[in-house]
Amino acid sequence: MVAAAPAAQLPRAVGQWHLNGNAEDSSGRSHHGTVSGATFAAQGLRFDGKSGSLAIDAHQDLDLSRAGTIALWCRPEAPHGALFSWGREEESGTRRFTVVFDTRKAWGEPRNELRMWAGGKRRYTTYSTELPMLPMDRWTHVVVSIDGPELIFYYDAQPVMAVAMPMVMDLAGQSLFVGKYHWSAEEVFRGSIDEVAIFNQPLTRRQVLELYRTQSKSFGHDPTLFSRPDVEPIVQSEAGRIALRVRCAQMGDLPRGAKIRATLGKRVATTPVDPNGRPILLTLDVADLPAADLTITASAIDGKGEQIGHPTEIDVHWPGRDEMFRGVRVLNNLVWELINERQVAVTGERQFAFTQPKRRWIHVRCEGYNVDVAIDGIPAAQPEQMLFLPAGKHLLTLKPRGNGTRVDSLIVRSIPQLVFDSMIPEPHIQSAIPYDADFIRRHIVPHVNTFTVIESGKTPRPLQQLFREIRGTSRRIVGHSPVPREVDKQPITVDGATDFVAKTWGMTHPELDGVVADEFGISRPHCAAYAGAVRRLHASPKFANRDYIPYVGGLFTGEDGRKLVQALVDTGGAFAMKRYLRCPATEQAARDFAWLFLVPFAERYRSLCPGSIESMIVCFGYMCAPNEFLNVAPQANYKTFLDMQFQIVATQPEFWATRGLMNYFVHYADEETSRWIAQLYRHYGINGEAQPAATDPFDSAHHLADGDFSDPKKHWKITPAALDSIRVVDEIHFGWLQGRYPYTPRGDSALVMVRNAGKPNEISQQIKNLEPGRLYSFRMITGEHNDLKKKEEHAVSIGLAGVEVFPEKSFQAIFHNSYAHSYGAYDTTTHAWMNYHWVLFRATDATATLTVSDWRSPGEPGGRIGQPLM
Incomplete structure (x- = not known):
């Protein structure tokens, strides 16, 4: 037997409060605390959730802005209040560094999550992220290790969350408050806190473990x-x-x-x-x-x-x-193989009996020659076909068609519902590469069995050629519908909800198969009314075989939401669980974030809403183009991040027998990522793979560093046309106006070039680690500093030396802020206008050189002299 790892040496704490009846600092640095409201208990301080804190005055020892660690033991009695917060009572809006149970309302709906807020000197420009929930009524050792913009959270020495922020915190001159956050009366912790410690360096995993080892026994943890x-x-x-x-x-x-x-x-x-x-x-x-x-x-x-x-x-x-699963070969959570035959002799009619374990889709693939395939007498197209089948026994029949019949491979798999939202792309920014019906026909249709459509004021969808083609297959098509909460200013009733849904486009049009309802959030009173409507509509022969698929958040949070889920489960319906994940900046942060936003959510549905996973269509946000996008970190490979999310659903036990996969939303996505979504459907939802589809590393900075100009002097060669004609600015909410979503200060840093009449301003950088022969894209957003009200094409040039550029497939588009992204002078009527630049190129070597200039060409400024472009 090999011994476990030896202990690590801990650095000396710069502040340590044992809280054994007093708030004295035992580190020897005399950072004694002041207790108000809270009471000393057998272990540590107890907070009643109403008032009280342990306050420790600001000192440079306790400034963890750039590096350090905070550790404490906590025993929450309810998700309420803050574990700790740096700040001042008179500057509550700064949210310098806080970990708090967030129970405020957002968009009228209450939260129930553990959240981190971190920021710098500017008020209300903070970075925020949800954290793994802490167990109630149990002591947990919480450690946060800070190394510049990167943080690691540990619970009981287990790393649970890496966070990559777009800035370094500024905690200078800020006091530390344990058990309280100066935002409202709701921010006082409810429970006990003990053994608080501050270190002026980021503790390693081994050091965090050693700190836990020295204290865990007294908190009743298992030493084995x-x-x-x-x-x-x-x-x-x-x-x-x-x-x-x-x-x-x-x-x-x-x-x-x-x-x-x-x-x-x-x-x-x-x-x-x-x-x-x-x-x-x-x-x-x-x-x-x-x-x-x-x-x-x-x-x-x-x-x-x-x-x-x-x-x-x-x-x-x-x-x-x-x-029901006897003889079924499970490939992943989503795909189960029912038949797999090779070199099948078909001299006469051949039949293969199989069992569909649950009510869902099947995928039939027959590779052969001169043979007809039918499922329960229904002809199946070749080489592949998707059909929706009830659970139970079914029969596949092969019939020879003339001479020379041959079947090399016959595979039948039970697969998920594969929903593409929506059938006809109407992107906010149209690329130079056609993103139209032919694109959908070639790249999406083969991998999808359900489409959504939105009513159009142009040619009605059912009259469009693509609709007609898809309608002629076994695929389903559902329309979009809103979700009114009131009728005549009164809360909607079961009668009102039934009447409304029954009259929607998807429930009345003869060529549609139902509606996707946009949208429900968490449990609210109107959910119960729609639960009754779902049951009534299901019982009516008029609506047989029509789907009502609501977009939802956490309906498990209350009784009314659970009623709606149960109604869908009982009637064989489905719901689209929205998971729109902002892309983190580092691989580990991305993996932790994807896990946090997917696995616990599914576990809560599974435990609180029995049978719900078999009705759950996981709806992945993939907004990735202006004017709203989740790929907020330029150093991250967004396609790899999407792959991480799909793989979790395909492999983690909480998602076993998930009903389906879905995307949101083609209008907010580029054609490249839409093609990738379809390939992920094929990889995980038809082929049944468990290993990643992506082979590219997550970190795109190994190609091009510092895309947000957080440290341009380190990564870029800067060639100004005149003194100070290139400078770094911190433009509040510039990233938000671009469309980065949800809110993040990432993108607020920018490089301003003031156009000069004599020569251009230029920045350049070597692009590294390219694969010769492979296609790549370069993307950039520009806006006029201090005045985004002008709708104009910006005179800039993007030079790529050492590659093959495809100008006919590259483009520059003018766009404005989203209706949901307002700030300052810019809103839904006064738009913030920007330019989106997209260049396609093929690598011819392992490196290339990028040059960006504020002149349209080497001999022509092409734009206003003195114009400051970000």
Whole structure:
């Protein structure tokens, strides 16, 4: 047996408050605190959620702006108030650095989440992100390690969230308040806090673990987890497997090549340990085992197979495999193989019986020659066809058609509903590459079985050629509909909701199959009215085979929302669970963020709304072009981030048997990313893959650094035309006006070029790590500094040396801020006008040179002299 990792040496704290009946600082630096309102208890300070705090005066020792660590133990009794906050009572709007249970209302609906706020000197320009929720009525060790703009949150020595901010915090001169945030009376913590410590350097994972080790016993935590893995079993009788979620961060740094090995008799599964300390997932195939009580052993092993520390044994009851899945080969959460035959002889009629485990779509692929395929007597197109089938037994028939019949491959898979929103692209910015019906026909239709359509004031959708083509297949088409909450200024009733839905376009048009309802948020009273409407419409033969698919957030948050979910589950309906994720700037931050916004959400639906996952269509936001976009970080590969999200749904046990996949929204996306979404549908939703589709690294900065000009002197060659004709500015909410969503200060930093009559201003940088022969795109947004009211094309040039540029497929477009992105003088009537530049090129070498100039061409300014362009 190999010993677990040795202890790390902790640096000396610059502030340490044991809170044993007083608020004295035991670090020796005399940063004594002042307690008001809170009371000392057997362990630490107890806060009643109404008033009180531990206040510690500002000092340079406690300024963690650029580097440092805060650690504390907390035992929340309810999600209420702040764990800590840096700031001043008279400057509440700055939100310098706060971790708080956010229970305020947003868009009229209450939140219930743990949230971080961080900012600098400017008021109301903060970076905010949700954090993993803390358990109630249990002590948890919370550590935040700060290294410039990058933060890592730890719970009980387990890294749970990396955060990559667009700026460094400014905590200079700010006091530390434990248990309180100066925003409103609601921001006082409810529960107990103990053992607060401040370090003036970011603690490493090993040091965070050592701090936890020294204190955990007195808070009742299990000390055996320092030498063995922590294992959570998840029994999946339909999938025929037992999933094991394993956490081993408390074992410390394991040696290179370490793995987790799970054994059940002769069955063995191994998976490498996550190098960043995150949980890992193993699965044991037990499909052939009868019902039994089982004991599974999980161990950490080194590269030679030697056990590290001690094993963990867990007892699991296996109920046996679900009968509907007998003989089904599970590929991932979404795709299950029902038939897989090779080199099929078809000398006469051949039949293959199969069982569709649940009411959902199938994908039939027959590769052969001179053969007809039918499912339950319904002809299936070749080489592939998608059909919607009820659960139960079905029959596939092959019939020879003349001589020379041959079937090389016959595959039938149960697949999810694959929804594309929407059928006819009307993008806010039209690219030079056609993004039209022919694009949808070629790149989207083969991978989709359901389309949405929006009514148009132009040619009615059902009369358009693409609609006619899709209508002639087995695919479904649903219209869009709003969700009124009131009728005649009174709360909508079941009668009112039924009447409204029954009259919608999707429920009345003979060539539509229902509606997608835009939108429900979290549980609200009107949800119950629509729940009754769903049941009534389902019971009416008039609306047989019509879908009512609401866009939703967290309907599990209240009884009314759960009623709507239950109505959809009971009637075989579906709902589109919105997950619109802003792209973080680093890979680990992106993985943690995607996990946080997907897995706990699905788990809450699964536990609070039984059966809901089989009705859940996961709707991924993929807005990626002005004037509203989620790909807010230029250093990140957004396609890789989308792939991360799809893979979570395809592989994590919480998403087993998910009803479908969906995108939002083609009008906000570019053609490249729409093609990628369709490929992700194919990869995970038809081919049943579990490994990533993307091969590109997440970090695009290895091509081009500092796209937001946060440190241009470090990364860019700057060639001004005159003194100070190129300068860095911090333009409040410039990123928001561009369309970055949700709000982030990322994009507020910009480089201003003041056009000179004598020569151009230029910046340049070498593009690195290109793959010769591969296509790449360069994107840029420009706006006039201090005056975005002018609607004009900006005279700039983008030079790319050492590559093949495709000018006919590149473009420059004028756009304005979204209706939902207002600031200062700019709103829905007074627009902020900007330019979007997009250049397509093919690499011919591993490097190239980018040059951006504020002249249209080398010999022509092309624009106003003195114009300041960002």
